[in-house]
Amino acid sequence: MSFQQGLSGLNVAAKNLSAIGNNVANASTVGFKAARAEFADVYANSLAGGAGVSIGIGASLAAVRQQFTQGNIVTTSNPLDVAINGNGFFRLTTNGVASYARNGQFSLDREGYVVTNNNARLTGYQADSLGQIVASTPSELRISLANISPRATAAANIGLNLDSRETVPAAAFSLADPASYNSSTAMTVYDSQGNSHTLTLYFRKTAANTWAVYGAGNGALLDGEGGAGTPLGTLSFGSNGLLPANATMTASIPLTNGAATPLAFPITFPLTDMTQFGVNFAVSKLSQDGFTTGRVAGFAIGEDGVILGRYTNGQTRAQGQIVLANFVNAQGLAALGNNQWSETSDSGQPLVAAPGSGSLGVLQAGALEEANVDLTEELVDMITAQRVYQANAQTIRTQDQVLQTIVNLR
Secondary structure, three states: OOOHHHHHHHHHHHHHHHHHHHHHHOOOOOOOOOEEEEEEEEOOOOOOOOOOOOOOOEEEEEEEEEOOOOOOEEEOOOOOEEEEEOEOEEEEEEOOEEEEEOOOEOEEOOOOEEEOOOOOEEEEEEEOOOOOEEEEEEEEOEOOOOOEOOEOOOOEEEEEEOOOOOOOOOOOOOOOOHHHOOEEEEEEEEOOOOOEEEEEEEEEEEEOOEEEEEEEEOOEEOOEOOEOOOOOEEEEOOOOOEOOOOEEEEEEEOOOOOOOOOEEEEEEEOOOOEEOOOOOOEEEEEEEOOEOOEOEEEEEEOOOOEEEEEEOOOOEEEEEEEOEEEOOOHHHOEEEEOOEEEOOOOOOOOEEEOOOOOOEOEEEEOEEEOOOOOHHHHHHHHHHHHHHHHHHHHHHHHHHHHHHHHHOOO
16 A cells, blocks of 8 residues: 655645644735745656556655735835835845845844845945946945035125116115115025125116116125126116026125135026016025035935935035846746845846836835735645645544555454
8 A cells, every 4th residue: 555645745834834824824924925836746666567547656845936016115214214116136245245025114223234134234336536427347335424614605696576666766876874765685595615795786787777786795795897886797687677698797796715715606696587577576586606615414315216315505515326136037036035045047147227218116215115925825725735634644543544444354
């Protein structure tokens, strides 16, 4: 008598239960991918056996394959938690050895590297000193906590409406006499050391549709285009209340604080933002490109994987870009534990690129991907596996009873 079929059935049923049990145990593991036990029948080799009369000798475990389907995405309060929505894996390194994961629970270590709970470092493209992403060989992402250098104002843009109902002031222009000009506005500009300075512009009507623009830096009158005491320039409007072209004039602020002097830059009055209508004076645009130094205030990760640093001076600067890797045969990856896999000859080489490119998914910051384990399905499969185990045990019991009957023959 043969007990082989029942014994093999017990073995594969037990392994199926083990796979199901592992899935259930990791139902709360972030980024976990459920595995499925796959079986094959077993036949004895025979050179002379007839085709239709062979009886199999049981079953075997053909493979245990992980199912890389999308898990549910849940939001968290950690900005360094990242979920992948779509295909791809995070690329990690541990002592220079690459591994891959779907678990996006990241944090910063004491050296500023973005790491997992077991200190594997996240990799991606680095950014240069100006915050430009350099797409090259992925390397370990390190967040810089250093202050960003200040930038001196190099250009300013102003848009406003000058009231066409105003009259020409009778008094000569003077900073101390508000009656000598019609309106004014001020803006903050920065020198090469990040120190702030106040630039004030005064608008004085000189004739119909014509305005002189005077400037003051830190309360001192600036030299104009004609020398000391003259305006920086003139605004000449058409009869329709619009400028015929962009107007540009230069402000030059002398400094004595050790920064580069003078602080000189062009001021542009775009024709699309300048009007002279019969309504009150109003400023619609006031901008300049300088800023003071800034400290890191926080981080944000975009769906394209770019890590943006937010600074106390209102600036943002890219610190790097997370990359994703994909494989022709993801089921060929070797499980390493700790939510990581490694490439094998079966998986093929990794295809590394920025999130959202090609077939790669996008990222969602402040979120995590849950395990793709369906507990209801697993519990039903567990009941089925249990019944299969009991049935195979029953075939062994029946074989034993038949054998006992033969032994008891007299």
